[in-house]
Amino acid sequence: MFRDTTYQDFSRERAIDQAAELVMDEESFRAFYDRTARGIWAYLVRVTGDRTLAEDLLQEAFYRFLRAGAAYESESHRRNSLYRIASNLAVDARRRSLVRAASVAGDEIEHVAGGQDAAATERSTDVTRALAQMKPRERAMLWLAYAEGASHREIADTLGLAPGSLKPLLFRARRKLAGLLGRRQA
């Protein structure tokens, strides 16, 4: 009886260990995290407009990435998957009304105001305000294209868009942001 119970406990523990397995070992994960965490955080800050939420989503994104059980072919494949997870989390958070849309600009501008020289602060505030007037999907598209240098295919894949529809969407979003930035600088 005692031996049976011990064996059952042991096999249950082993099953839990197997089910709890992560897709990377700790060393590889830490190296990957160091290369990508700041970029993902910046992306989430710009898409959600909320730094605290961005930090929560960052940890959730890495957790889901580790638990995805996918076989990644390359660094860029891993990176794209991570951005896709982060994008989906940002969309879910917005659906759950965790993002206070009305205060997007306000929160960010408060953060921007501290640190750096006056010109850099003003420039950053302009970008923050201009982005706050755009739709979350437009912000995500522009950030991936012009801050992360992602290809059209990667952006479409990350945001779940049809590759053919990306070019006109990106064109319109870019024109809108350029207009908003131009108006602020004028």
Place this chain on the structure above:
Amino acid sequence: MKPLDCKFESEVLAAVMEARWPERAEPELRAHVSSCAICAEVAAVGTALETERETLRTEAVVPDGGLVWWRAQMRARREAAKMAGRPITAAQVLALASAAGLAGACFGATSAWFQEALGRIAADVHALPVQQLLAEHGVAAAAAGAVLLLVPAAVVLAILRD
């Protein structure tokens, strides 16, 4: 129809991302940008977002990778243990339901009082004006039936999602 892109777009963006724009960019590229609305937008938006990205990356306070790893491991184990416990719970519920059914069947088969009461109820039900009742209260009965079916289904779905 206005063009949506320009063949020099990627060169402009590369110059921006490599911090060559505008001072260290090729003069031909600068001349092109001054006459191309699309490339001018790419340069303006690219410069603004690239600068913003650099600023945010230096400001970023992200948790240590080791801590994120440790938390992920703990959470994965917790979730795996919860999942491993589910089949046991389901088996226990099934066993309890079977035992209750068996006990009910034994009681029904052996109790004369129960069989007599059951016969009376069956006779009463048989005598009921079912068609008239359905015509008068059919909608309410259907609604009650739907609630009885939907509420447990919603509870099960909520538990499974959790």
